[in-house]
Amino acid sequence: MKRIAVDMDEVIADAVAEHLLRYNRDHDEKLTKDDLRGKWLWDVVALDRHPALEAYLRSEDFFEVLDVMPESQRVLLALQDKYEVFIATAAMEVPTSFMAKFRWLERHFPFIAPSHIVFCGDKSILKADFLIDDNPRQLRRFSGEGILFTSPHNVAVAGFKRVKDWLEVEEMFL
């Protein structure tokens, strides 16, 4: 059985939407995902507001309230019939997120066994056939085949097979 590793943020969990929502609310701004084309949120927000951006990620509930990316539950459940599915998230960048991320997965993806959840930093440690991730830096390190999941910040990135949503993941693998 081939193995697929799947990233969390921006792939099954809409972290950018929550990040924008909190930032806009507190700073009286109206940034949208369209403003982030080709950029990270960190690139469009002034340096003196970066501590606020950091603080949102470190707040206890941030990773617990994220929306689920459309169709990701249905498609991941179907993928499990034909592939071994692991969730692999770079949680070590925000250690305060561990429990929130674990609980979020329990709630929204109860069919993923805890044994198939990986909190890591550098995804070169993953032994899998495929990695679906929005982060080109992680895909470059990964030893299997990297699939770039479209996200505002990566629209201009070339060199990977790309899927723009979970319907395209379904088409590619099922």
Place this chain on the structure above:
Amino acid sequence: MKRIAVDMDEVIADAVAEHLLRYNRDHDEKLTKDDLRGKWLWDVVALDRHPALEAYLRSEDFFEVLDVMPESQRVLLALQDKYEVFIATAAMEVPTSFMAKFRWLERHFPFIAPSHIVFCGDKSILKADFLIDDNPRQLRRFSGEGILFTSPHNVAVAGFKRVKDWLEVEEMFL
């Protein structure tokens, strides 16, 4: 550079000693590591006391107060010159342990970058050349070369290269 993945409990952290200490203290017993030869603590403790054993592992400070295994700091630091070292622990079995394990590593192994820490369940997900682990079940799943780190419960296990302490790890790899 070859990559070595290293387990935490019973390899760099003395979890069994702390588990025995708490169990003996609360149950007026005098179990020692010698009593665990060829067995897990769960095998020698009566079933009706298993909830207590569980509770120790889930208590917030358990994984934070563990003793460091002798020589593991010095040898791991030296290994980093010649190998890429990852710490990989089956933390998903006790989700309440995430922060305590992370803080324990920060305190005792500050030279291991967070990007090289992995919390997982099934260690078949690790892409590494070697895995040093006390758990034969994890070594069997691992795709690289498994090195069994001697622990009371595994003294009778055959079929793996074995090291009995960190001096033997040093000899094997350096």
